[in-house]
Amino acid sequence: MLRQKGKLAPITQLCTLVSSTFNNSFPSVLRNPTVVVRPIVKMNDEDHWKTQKEEPNLDPIFKQKRILRSKVRKELKSMDPNLKTQQDNAIQEIVLEAPWFKHSKRLCAYISCNALREVDTLRILSEILKTPTKDGPLQIKKHLYVPRVEDKNRHMRMLNISNIDDLIANSMDILEPAPLDSHGNQREDVMQADLPVDLFLLPGLAFDKSGRRLGRGGGYYDTFLKNYQDLAKEQHWKQPLLVALSYSLQIMDEGVIPLTPNDVPIDALVCPDGVIPISPAALERMS
Ligand SMILES: Nc1nc2c(c(=O)[nH]1)N(C=O)[C@@H](CNc1ccc(C(=O)N[C@@H](CCC(=O)O)C(=O)O)cc1)CN2
Numbered sequence: 001m002l003r004q005k006g007k008l009a010p011i012t013q014l015c016t017l018v019s020s021t022f023n024n025s026f027p028s029v030l031r032n033p034t035v036v037v038r039p040i041v042k043m044n045d046e047d048h049w050k051t052q053k054e055e056p057n058l059d060p061i062f063k064q065k066r067i068l069r070s071k072v073r074k075e076l077k078s079m080d081p082n083l084k085t086q087q088d089n090a091i092q093e094i095v096l097e098a099p100w101f102k103h104s105k106r107l108c109a110y111i112s113c114n115a116l117r118e119v120d121t122l123r124i125l126s127e128i129l130k131t132p133t134k135d136g137p138l139q140i141k142k143h144l145y146v147p148r149v150e151d152k153n154r155h156m157r158m159l160n161i162s163n164i165d166d167l168i169a170n171s172m173d174i175l176e177p178a179p180l181d182s183h184g185n186q187r188e189d190v191m192q193a194d195l196p197v198d199l200f201l202l203p204g205l206a207f208d209k210s211g212r213r214l215g216r217g218g219g220y221y222d223t224f225l226k227n228y229q230d231l232a233k234e235q236h237w238k239q240p241l242l243v244a245l246s247y248s249l250q251i252m253d254e255g256v257i258p259l260t261p262n263d264v265p266i267d268a269l270v271c272p273d274g275v276i277p278i279s280p281a282a283l284e285r286m287s
């Protein structure tokens with residue numbers, strides 16, 4: 001189902017991606033990525049002037065991303081463990097109590113990794129996987145899909161799990177599902193599912209209040225989210241809500257996070273102080 005392959009999309013594709021990704025419903029800071037495109041003018045065979053566009057040089061922006069990643073990684077490493085636990089609990093509490101979470105039936109969420117100092121998702125995952133009690137309020141069991149890295153070329157799948165014990169550590173020490181479940185059946189890949197995902201809970205290193213998200217540099221999530229959004233469009237499904245979980249120190253001032261054309265903006269942020277809805281969809285579904 002991967003529709004985008006190759007290293008960098010050609011400039012025509014980049015422009016399409018930029019304009020489709022950063023559509024008019026997002027704040028202007030998101031619609032104006034820090035990509036400089038230098039046009040060059042060249043004669044064609046018929047001696048007509050023709051404007052061609054050069055591939056933008058994104059190297060300096062990727063370098064800025066690497067610098068910011070190192071800075072945030074360092075700050076996360078020196079975060080006081082008590083403060084970390086306090087913020088993990090606050091963020092998970094906010095998600096667990098939120099109507100937009102309670103009403104979500106089909107979710108994609110990351111399995112938090114302690115070594116990466118990610119916002120803990122264990123309580124949220126347990127809640128999603130819980131079988132609703134018979135005598136409790138009318139509840140339907142939620143479906144959970146979690147990431148599995150397939151190769152180093154930005155290929156990640158989201159596979160269905162029904163039990164937290166279904167996971168094994170990968171080479172990066174992140175827990176992920178095996179392709180087959182304990183009965184030897186292929187796990188359902190969310191890209192092959194018949195029904196849409198309502199909610200994505202996303203990891204990352206840094207975020208801002210205009211929807212920018214800095215990942216770990218693998219391009220796994222941006223590639224996956226672009227493919228999923230294309231699928232949802234094709235199927236005429238409502239787009240899923242993209243919600244990132246963030247410690248306070250991971251929230252940057254606007255303009256600090258460098259932006260490249262493939263970055264997919266998030267709809268909302270959950271931090272220890274509460275929910276920050278960003279996109280119109282988030283304002284509608286989360287307020
Ligand atoms: N919990 C979790 N699962 C996830 C992700 C994630 O960010 N968090 N991913 C999101 O893409 C994918 C895996 N991608 C990853 C990319 C880099 C590193 C990592 O260990 N990075 C080191 C630096 C390595 C280096 O610079 O060479 C680090 O960030 O400290 C881990 C996972 C899929 N699963």
Ligand SMILES: Nc1ncnc2c1ncn2[C@@H]1O[C@H](COP(=O)(O)OP(=O)(O)OP(=O)(O)O)[C@@H](O)[C@H]1O
Pocket residue numbers: 004005006007008009062065154213214215216217218219220221222223224226260262263
């Ligand atoms: N949809 C896509 N198509 C092609 N290349 C992509 C796509 N998304 C990201 N990439 C590439 O992946 C690499 C990593 O991108 P970037 O540094 O923005 O990742 P990130 O946002 O930190 O990571 P992630 O998306 O995994 O959270 C870059 O070379 C980028 O161009």
